[in-house]
Amino acid sequence: MYSVGHSEERKDGVAKVRGTARYVDDMTFPGMLHARTIRSTIACGEVLAVRHALEEQGFTVVTARDIPGENVIALIADDQPCLADGVVRHAEEPLLIVAHPQRAALWQARVDVEYHARAPLLDAERSSTIFKEVQIDKGDPGRGFAAADVVVEGEYRTSWQEQLYIEPNGVIAVPENGGVTIHGSLQCPYYVHAALCRVLGLAGGKVRVVQAVTGGGFGGKEEYPSMIAAHAALAALKSGRPVKLVYDRMEDMAATTKRHPAVVRHRTGVTWDGRITAMDIDVLMDAGAYTTLSPVVISRGALHATGPYRCDHVHVRGRAVMTNTPPNGAFRGFGAPQTEFAAEAHMDRIAERLAIDPLTLRERNAWRPGDTTATGQTLGADCSALDVLCEAALRTDFQGKWRRNRGSGRGIGLSLFFHGAGFTGAGEERLASRAALELTAFGARIHVSSTELGQGAHTVLPQIVAETLRVPYEYIEIAPVDTAGVPDSGPTVASRTSMIVGGILQRCAEEMRDRLGSLSPEEYLELHGPLVITKEYERPPGSVWDEEHYRGDAYGTYTFGCNVVELEVDPVTYEARPRRLTAVLDFGKALNPALAKGQIEGGSVQGLGYALLEEVVHKEGRMANNQLANYAIPTTLDVPPLDVVILETPYRHGPFGAKGLVEAPIDGPAPAVINALRNAGYDLRSLPATPEKIMEARCGST
Amino acid sequence: MSEERGFSRRKFLQGVGAGALAAGAMPDLARGAEAPEDAPDLAGPGPVPVTLDVNGVRTTIEVEPRVTLLDALRSRLDITGAKKVCDHGACGACTVLLDGRPVYACSMLAIAAQGKKIETVESLAPGGELNAVQQAFVAHDGLQCGFCTSGFVLASEALLRQNPRPSHEEVLEALSGNLCRCGSYQGIKKASGAAPGGG
Numbered sequence: 001m002y003s004v005g006h007s008e009e010r011k012d013g014v015a016k017v018r019g020t021a022r023y024v025d026d027m028t029f030p031g032m033l034h035a036r037t038i039r040s041t042i043a044c045g046e047v048l049a050v051r052h053a054l055e056e057q058g059f060t061v062v063t064a065r066d067i068p069g070e071n072v073i074a075l076i077a078d079d080q081p082c083l084a085d086g087v088v089r090h091a092e093e094p095l096l097i098v099a100h101p102q103r104a105a106l107w108q109a110r111v112d113v114e115y116h117a118r119a120p121l122l123d124a125e126r127s128s129t130i131f132k133e134v135q136i137d138k139g140d141p142g143r144g145f146a147a148a149d150v151v152v153e154g155e156y157r158t159s160w161q162e163q164l165y166i167e168p169n170g171v172i173a174v175p176e177n178g179g180v181t182i183h184g185s186l187q188c189p190y191y192v193h194a195a196l197c198r199v200l201g202l203a204g205g206k207v208r209v210v211q212a213v214t215g216g217g218f219g220g221k222e223e224y225p226s227m228i229a230a231h232a233a234l235a236a237l238k239s240g241r242p243v244k245l246v247y248d249r250m251e252d253m254a255a256t257t258k259r260h261p262a263v264v265r266h267r268t269g270v271t272w273d274g275r276i277t278a279m280d281i282d283v284l285m286d287a288g289a290y291t292t293l294s295p296v297v298i299s300r301g302a303l304h305a306t307g308p309y310r311c312d313h314v315h316v317r318g319r320a321v322m323t324n325t326p327p328n329g330a331f332r333g334f335g336a337p338q339t340e341f342a343a344e345a346h347m348d349r350i351a352e353r354l355a356i357d358p359l360t361l362r363e364r365n366a367w368r369p370g371d372t373t374a375t376g377q378t379l380g381a382d383c384s385a386l387d388v389l390c391e392a393a394l395r396t397d398f399q400g401k402w403r404r405n406r407g408s409g410r411g412i413g414l415s416l417f418f419h420g421a422g423f424t425g426a427g428e429e430r431l432a433s434r435a436a437l438e439l440t441a442f443g444a445r446i447h448v449s450s451t452e453l454g455q456g457a458h459t460v461l462p463q464i465v466a467e468t469l470r471v472p473y474e475y476i477e478i479a480p481v482d483t484a485g486v487p488d489s490g491p492t493v494a495s496r497t498s499m500i501v502g503g504i505l506q507r508c509a510e511e512m513r514d515r516l517g518s519l520s521p522e523e524y525l526e527l528h529g530p531l532v533i534t535k536e537y538e539r540p541p542g543s544v545w546d547e548e549h550y551r552g553d554a555y556g557t558y559t560f561g562c563n564v565v566e567l568e569v570d571p572v573t574y575e576a577r578p579r580r581l582t583a584v585l586d587f588g589k590a591l592n593p594a595l596a597k598g599q600i601e602g603g604s605v606q607g608l609g610y611a612l613l614e615e616v617v618h619k620e621g622r623m624a625n626n627q628l629a630n631y632a633i634p635t636t637l638d639v640p641p642l643d644v645v646i647l648e649t650p651y652r653h654g655p656f657g658a659k660g661l662v663e664a665p666i667d668g669p670a671p672a673v674i675n676a677l678r679n680a681g682y683d684l685r686s687l688p689a690t691p692e693k694i695m696e697a698r699c700g701s702t
Numbered sequence: 703m704s705e706e707r708g709f710s711r712r713k714f715l716q717g718v719g720a721g722a723l724a725a726g727a728m729p730d731l732a733r734g735a736e737a738p739e740d741a742p743d744l745a746g747p748g749p750v751p752v753t754l755d756v757n758g759v760r761t762t763i764e765v766e767p768r769v770t771l772l773d774a775l776r777s778r779l780d781i782t783g784a785k786k787v788c789d790h791g792a793c794g795a796c797t798v799l800l801d802g803r804p805v806y807a808c809s810m811l812a813i814a815a816q817g818k819k820i821e822t823v824e825s826l827a828p829g830g831e832l833n834a835v836q837q838a839f840v841a842h843d844g845l846q847c848g849f850c851t852s853g854f855v856l857a858s859e860a861l862l863r864q865n866p867r868p869s870h871e872e873v874l875e876a877l878s879g880n881l882c883r884c885g886s887y888q889g890i891k892k893a894s895g896a897a898p899g900g901g
């Protein structure tokens with residue numbers, strides 16, 4: 001192999017270690033202003049009056065009345081205003097944008113807002129406004145429960161999680177060519193492009209979006225940059241100057257999206273020998289004040305709610321409901337970490353009820369190739385749930401340790417999980433992503449809108465092309481991500497880039513290779529002139545999806561994983577200390593093993609944070625601990641040794657067998673931790689497992 | 703960064719004053735030459751001259767006493783390798799070396815850094831050739847998004863200069879003041895253990 005399967009050095013590595021990579025806050029433009037967002041301090045009510053004397057002090061002030069197009073951040077339901085116009089639906093809702101040549105002056109901008117406050121709705125379980133409801137039905141649950149020997153019920157709760165990309169959100173808007181150019185820290189340049197056209201009332205050609213080097217996203221820079229870009233663009237157009245709008249950490253944590261809190265209820269029928277006969281699952285997610293991406297998050301959550309287990313009779317209901325908190329949004333895993341946490345914690349409770357061990361219960365029920373999912377999708381030969389399970393159990397001597405530990409204050413826990421790769425249902429067809437490949441004198445240049453966020457997209461995509469063209473990796477370049485120059489290859493989300501965009505590029509490269517024949521690139525260019533090959537996504541043959549009834553192939557395929565967590569509970573402080581995390585993942589093919597390992601480790605670390613440390617404290621709908629000092633994320637001292645194992649069961653429609661990778665690793669750690677705590681003698685059913693909760697969950701107290 | 707540039711920027715600032723800030727067009731400045739953080743029309747005791755020795759070059763700038771070393775580096779000297787993440791001494795992304803010791807530049811005033819030798823990540827590979835620590839970070843994939851990286855590289859550089867063969871625990875301890883949300887800790891630890899001391 002030329003490049004695929006080799007741990008090539010990331011193309012962005014040298015600039016990053018030298019400190020020369022320019023992130024958005026490292027850039028300035030002549031005459032640039034700095035902007036700040038004035039936000040609501042109440043969670044619900046009306047704005048009666050806004051008073052300030054900012055214009056006299058040299059500020060540019062933007063209100064809803066300055067919006068030339070529609071006052072909306074276009075996404076799915078178009079219900080979120082760009083700037084609140086009279087009505088406030090969540091704390092931190094943007095009211096005004098102020099801009100000034102001096103950054104320090106922004107904090108002295110005095111704005112008095114008079115409100116008529118109303119009691120906010122903060123409890124999702126009491127909300128009657130449903131943004132999206134999905135139902136999945138398979139077989140006849142009534143029959144399934146009739147065939148059961150035992151019915152096990154359980155309720156599981158998860159809370160918010162902050163993405164906490166280390167680089168705060170930020171953009172610079174530059175007035176240009178009768179329109180505006182955005183340079184920003186973002187995942188999805190064409191989302192921003194579409195949203196700006198609507199807010200500014202501009203034709204597509206007048207709006208240009210360029211990705212700056214981006215310091216992490218994890219989903220947190222999927223939808224929110226459209227909001228920030230719109231604010232900066234409005235200020236730029238009003239002032240006629242470039243405008244930089246970079247959030248500080250506290251603002252970013254308080255105002256931007258987080259992982260949806262969820263309540264998941266399971267009712268499961270099982271036989272005494274451990275076969276699942278029926279599942280009835282209810283998933284409720286707190287969407288916050290606006291629809292944003294919640295319909296898709298609840299959909300993915302519901303589709304992953306059964307866990308990777310065979311069952312003929314299933315009913316899943318999922319609802320995303322409105323509350324008066326800042327909208328929740330995309331975060332690595334996208335609804336699946338919540339529902340897979342519930343499914344896996346529930347499995348261990350079922351095992352306990354049946355007096356069998358957690359591994360045996362999973363072995364009996366795990367999907368095999370040819371089994372069908374809750375939507376009736378038949379799993380292909382790449383379904384390796386059982387393989388990852390067995391590998392993880394053997395490697396850790398799971399059963400032996402599980403028996404020895406019981407109730408000892410030491411625990412071992414296991415989670416088996418899966419993750420649908422790419423957009424849900426017909427999403428990829430609707431996106432109709434395009435990618436282009438341009439022949440250069442030595443190799444080729446890739447043109448895609450897929451962004452490098454640290455996950456390695458701009459390293460792995462060139463590897464796929466290098467391999468297909470049979471040229472060295474160094475000869476493949478990647479064009480800057482700029483909507484003026486690259487086709488729309490879809491958003492960089494949903495673990496889709498290597499598998500979907502990589503697949504399109506592979507087809508481009510195959511055609512390029514055929515066209516070249518025996519000519520070298522240089523000879524070809526001399527003889528025939530420039531060569532650019534553009535291709536569009538093609539749905540794998542035979543796959544079908546019925547959006548209305550949630551039947552069919554919900555995803556092209558699934559990645560499988562198994563985590564084992566070993567931990568100790570401090571008998572005095574009740575802190576759970578992970579001692580080892582084993583992560584076995586099968587995503588078809590490790591296109592770049594070192595980078596893949598980094599993704600598994602990174603996702604596992606975030607998953608451990610979700611399990612043990614990360615807690616968002618809300619007071620009256622506002623985040624109260626919006627600082628790094630009191631929202632704890634894992635440091636080097638919190639991370640135990642990680643044992644990462646990669647299995648490669650190829651997917652026949654993925655480039656070189658590859659499936660999606662980057663999200664799956666975050667699905668497993670939280671349930672493995674909770675199950676390890678159960679093994680140690682603590683019955684927990686909610687996240688995070690803080691010392692307070694562990695103390696309350698002592699043996700016998702539940 | 704040269705003495706001359708520091709001088710010309712100083713002259714520029716004196717010449718601009720508050721009036722030009724209100725004017726529509728600003729002069730076409732070099733990248734990084736932002737409007738000052740400490741403009742005279744804001745409250746405060748007013749700017750004072752501060753001389754900083756950054757990466758071997760001494761530069762005098764006029765800043766208000768309350769301006770942090772991080773803001774002085776980033777906004778006044780256009781040295782942007784140190785990043786602003788929390789601005790509260792909680793993440794280490796703004797790490798610089800002060801007389802060889804790692805400090806959080808966001809938690810220190812520029813005036814307090816006078817007379818000390820300040821090193822930022824940019825000084826480690828002046829001619830473009832990566833030093834040993836930087837090479838180790840690339841080789842062991844000790845980074846993803848890169849936003850925490852300059853802080854980790856400098857924390858690790860400081861450790862290895864002082865202690866060329868640190869134990870595993872010493873590495874963990876030395877890096878525990880820096881956060882990496884991408885979770886590249888395995889690669890970072892390997893890089894810090896693998897790089898020969900002294901950079």
Ligand code: FES
Binds near residue numbers: 795
């Ligand atoms: S920015 Fe200085 S410690 Fe976080």
Ligand code: FES
Binds near residue numbers: 844847849886
């Ligand atoms: S590499 Fe992204 S935060 Fe460390």
